[in-house]
Amino acid sequence: xxxxxAKESYRADQALLTNRAQWVWLGLLIAGLVLVxxxxxxxxxxxxxxxxxxxxxxxGLNILTGYTGLVSLGHGAFMAxxxxxxxxxxxxxxxxxxxxxxxxxxxxxxxGMIVGIPSLRVKGLYLAIATIxxxxxxxxxxxxxxxxxxxxxxxxxxxxxFFGTEMARPSxxxxxxxxxTVLMVLGAANLFRTRIGRAFIAIRDxxxxxxxxxxxxxxxxxxxxxVSSFYAGVAGGMWxxxxxxxxxxxxxLLTSIFFLAAIIVGGMGSIxxxxxxxxxxxxxxxxxxxxxxxxxxxxxxxxxxxxxxxTMVFGLLIILFLVFEPQGIAEIIRRIRRSxxxxxxxx
Amino acid sequence: xxxxxxxxxxxxxxxxxxxxxxxxxxxxxxxIYKATKIINLAVSELLMMGAYFFLAFAAGMGMSAWLAIPLxxxxxxxxxxxxxxxxxxxxxxxxxxxxxxxxxxxxSVLIGLVELVWGADPRTIPDFIGRAPVFLGEAYVSRKxxxxxxxxxxxxxxxxxxFRFWRGGVALRATATDQAAxxxxxxxxxxxxxxxxIIGCATAAGAGVLLGSIGGLSPTMGAFxxxxxxxxxxxxxxxxxxxxxGGLFIGLVxxxxxxxxxxxxxxxxxFSILVLMLVxxxxxxxxxxxxxxx
Numbered sequence: 237x238x239x240x241x242a243k244e245s246y247r248a249d250q251a252l253l254t255n256r257a258q259w260v261w262l263g264l265l266i267a268g269l270v271l272v273x274x275x276x277x278x279x280x281x282x283x284x285x286x287x288x289x290x291x292x293x294x295x296g297l298n299i300l301t302g303y304t305g306l307v308s309l310g311h312g313a314f315m316a317x318x319x320x321x322x323x324x325x326x327x328x329x330x331x332x333x334x335x336x337x338x339x340x341x342x343x344x345x346x347x348g349m350i351v352g353i354p355s356l357r358v359k360g361l362y363l364a365i366a367t368i369x370x371x372x373x374x375x376x377x378x379x380x381x382x383x384x385x386x387x388x389x390x391x392x393x394x395x396x397x398f399f400g401t402e403m404a405r406p407s408x409x410x411x412x413x414x415x416x417t418v419l420m421v422l423g424a425a426n427l428f429r430t431r432i433g434r435a436f437i438a439i440r441d442x443x444x445x446x447x448x449x450x451x452x453x454x455x456x457x458x459x460x461x462x463v464s465s466f467y468a469g470v471a472g473g474m475w476x477x478x479x480x481x482x483x484x485x486x487x488x489l490l491t492s493i494f495f496l497a498a499i500i501v502g503g504m505g506s507i508x509x510x511x512x513x514x515x516x517x518x519x520x521x522x523x524x525x526x527x528x529x530x531x532x533x534x535x536x537x538x539x540x541x542x543x544x545x546x547t548m549v550f551g552l553l554i555i556l557f558l559v560f561e562p563q564g565i566a567e568i569i570r571r572i573r574r575s576x577x578x579x580x581x582x583x
Numbered sequence: 584x585x586x587x588x589x590x591x592x593x594x595x596x597x598x599x600x601x602x603x604x605x606x607x608x609x610x611x612x613x614x615i616y617k618a619t620k621i622i623n624l625a626v627s628e629l630l631m632m633g634a635y636f637f638l639a640f641a642a643g644m645g646m647s648a649w650l651a652i653p654l655x656x657x658x659x660x661x662x663x664x665x666x667x668x669x670x671x672x673x674x675x676x677x678x679x680x681x682x683x684x685x686x687x688x689x690x691s692v693l694i695g696l697v698e699l700v701w702g703a704d705p706r707t708i709p710d711f712i713g714r715a716p717v718f719l720g721e722a723y724v725s726r727k728x729x730x731x732x733x734x735x736x737x738x739x740x741x742x743x744x745x746f747r748f749w750r751g752g753v754a755l756r757a758t759a760t761d762q763a764a765x766x767x768x769x770x771x772x773x774x775x776x777x778x779x780x781i782i783g784c785a786t787a788a789g790a791g792v793l794l795g796s797i798g799g800l801s802p803t804m805g806a807f808x809x810x811x812x813x814x815x816x817x818x819x820x821x822x823x824x825x826x827x828x829g830g831l832f833i834g835l836v837x838x839x840x841x842x843x844x845x846x847x848x849x850x851x852x853x854f855s856i857l858v859l860m861l862v863x864x865x866x867x868x869x870x871x872x873x874x875x876x877x
Binding site for chain 1: 622670673674677679680681682683684685687688689690691693694695696697698699703809812813816847848850851854855857858861862865
């Protein structure tokens, strides 16, 4: 049983990692992250990159929806903004890739603040619908501003270059994507130890009370939108370098639903939750592919089953988690930890 | 009458026709929201299910259209009943956004189901309306849109009367006003919830049959439901009359935008109205304004 957990200072109380076991886990995680490209083949490295991009984006949505309580179904559109910014900068100016990705985040943050304006007037479901509206308008711009976005054909993105070496394959891009994602997740975790992060949480818990307490709602809600869209924009930028082509079909309303589902499945308002949710929701379709490949010898046309089964499983996961485990995977982990800590006593 | 005014008139009539269909779909949203305070995004997919049920009964089993339509509508109602009892009832007291996401998940399941059973390719359903064009004065109207307008108008009128005079309709309005008070008056509130879901989903399925007969079927036809979502926001989420007015309005906007600006402007025009409406008047034209207390 875990004992002697009383804290003697605020500093100790706010620390992200409080005991040695967590340091060990973190060490294992870092070692794992570093070793992935050496141990895994091209396919699994590609998957690792995809998972990391989704983790970064889901963490961003978690800041907005999980911590500030503003539900957004426009996250896919913000990712698209980042991806398009990167593609256009790479195509027109050929600026360094890190700068492009940052610019992608900045553009997404700026537009995100505009999209966030209705959040001052409406919240909850109405806000979700307003963000659907915003993302459909953005989609329209991507499709019809042909001179800039290339219309329905989209833009091809040149591979990122680092001091002359091209990074086209996932095993090389991994060294860009992994550090950025780790930095962003760390940033998010630390955000909620600061004044700003706590203001976000106060707004989530009850925005009117937060205003009474002296938190300027206007500033903090827009800030939350900006931070969240920045995350989405950076993730979209990395996505653009990974898939090397950006079009209006790259990020749809379904992308936004995917990320909202990821943080619901993972656990809203928990950094670990967003990470686990993104991993889970990215990996399940891949595992389904293995499952379909497994049953293929026994069923005719098994390959055609894959897409509908994926769609169904995606929906079922959302429903089942919301009905049976509304706190998400993070709560399952918490429960396991608790029973571990209290061992040998029950519950 | 000059050609321009005639053309304008025809566009207007077509807009009113598809607007009536939008009103009918919006009514499904409104019914469910009014009783249970849930925005059921799966209405879009129930639309699709209704159309595919009709396809299965009329084309697959060779039934006559007049038998297949009630069966398709009943199928939609059955889905509504099962979903309400099986999933939504368990979610009582959860945050509205969770329930909303459940309906999003449900929509995804239904789309997967349709693709699994009928495939992802577009289909057409047997024609039961006829093709001969209808002329109102000099203006031409597609017969299908004309029929859709008449049917939607009749159904909405019936609903408005039911809300006013039928016991169940009054019970639904009472539940919408104050759940606890409705309970203490002896109204079976869970029953009202079930009823609203069944009728709402059945309405959506019926609208789906009409929509499918006009534009054909595909697993993505639920996108029509997104326009209906705009309608309910404009009209007011809990106002059947708002659904009627909003539907006709959005139908007209879509028709004008589609004709005079180009087809790609349809969605962007309606959704710009949506965003504007949410900023100016979030509770809609005829919706109830909610006052939040600490």
